[in-house]
Amino acid sequence: MIYSEWKNGSRDLAVVRALREAVFVDELGIGEELVFDGFDAWALHAVLYDAGEPVGTGRLYHDGEAFYIGRICVLKDRRGQGFGDMIARLLLDRAINAGAPGIRVNVLPEHAGFYERFGFRRLDGTCVEAGRPAVRMEVQAKDAVFPSKCGCG
Numbered sequence: 001m002i003y004s005e006w007k008n009g010s011r012d013l014a015v016v017r018a019l020r021e022a023v024f025v026d027e028l029g030i031g032e033e034l035v036f037d038g039f040d041a042w043a044l045h046a047v048l049y050d051a052g053e054p055v056g057t058g059r060l061y062h063d064g065e066a067f068y069i070g071r072i073c074v075l076k077d078r079r080g081q082g083f084g085d086m087i088a089r090l091l092l093d094r095a096i097n098a099g100a101p102g103i104r105v106n107v108l109p110e111h112a113g114f115y116e117r118f119g120f121r122r123l124d125g126t127c128v129e130a131g132r133p134a135v136r137m138e139v140q141a142k143d144a145v146f147p148s149k150c151g152c153g
Contacts, residue, residue, distance in 0.1 A: 001050075001051065002048065002050050002086070003048075003049050004046055004047060004048050004049065004086075004087075004090055005046075005047045005049070006044055006045065006046060006047075006094075007044075007045040007046075007047060008044060008045075009040075009041055009042055009043070010040060010041045013040065013045065015047050015054045015057070016040075016045045016047060016057050016059075017036070018054070019047070019054055019055075019056060019057045019073060019075065020035050020036070020057065020071060020073060021035070022075060022076075023073035023074070023075065023076070024071075024073060024130065027076055030130045030131060030132075031131065034130040035071075035130060039059070039061045039063065039068075040059070042061060043059040043060060043061035044059065044060045044061070044094065045057060045058070045059045045060075046058050046059070046060070046087055046090045046091055046094075048074075048083055048086055048087055048090075050078065050083070055074060055075050055078040055083050056072070056073060056074035056075065056078065056083045056084060056087050057071070057072070057073060057087065058070065058071055058072035058073070058087040058088065058090070058091050059071045059091070060091045060094055060095055062100075066100075066102065066103075066104050066138075067095045067098070067100035067102070067103045067104065068103070068104050068105060068106070069088070069091040069092065069095065069103055069105050070105055070106065070107075070129075072084055072087050072088060072091070074087070084114065088114070088115075088118060089146060092118060092139075092144055092146070093146075095141070096141045096144060101140065101141055102138050102139060102140045102141060103120075103138065103139055103141070103144070104123075104136065104137065104138045105120060105136075105137050105138075106127050106129040106134045106135070106136055106137075107129065107134055107135055107137060108129065108132060108133075108134055108135075109133070109134070109135050112135050112137065115137050115139075116137075117145065117147050118139060118144060118145050118146070118147070119139040119140075119143045119144050119145040120137040120138060120139040121137060121138060121139065122135055122136070122137055123136040123137060123138055124136075
């Protein structure tokens with residue numbers, strides 16, 4: 001059975017920390033100081049489970065200017081099964097239901113296509129995410145797409 005949990009702020013983030021360390025630190029070699037930041041303390045974290053085992057996570061936060069989703073990761077041996085898609089849907093849905101007029105993400109260029117499926121569009125300029133050059137993207141809540149396998153939205 002697949003299910004999700006929401007973790008608020010810095011309480012009980014052991015599972016979030018373990019998932020991010022496995023993917024970002026151990027697998028991708030990103031420094032731990034770049035994977036965990038001050039936004040974690042007030043972010044809302046989604047954790048996805050399959051058969052009781054955590055398989056992925058992502059977060060939603062507001063930086064005082066805009067809503068952001070990010071730090072979406074899925075364990076390497078669980079990729080290709082739609083878990084990243086489920087996490088993105090959870091985060092987008094929560095942001096829209098919280099009244100976000102738009103949602104932003106800073107993403108490595110090779111992952112921009114993942115977010116484009118949900119209606120995200122590239123913004124001008126670049127930024128740095130986890131120490132690497134990143135693309136800034138945004139989707140307006142009214143333009144968000146929740147694609148299905150049948151091709152309808």
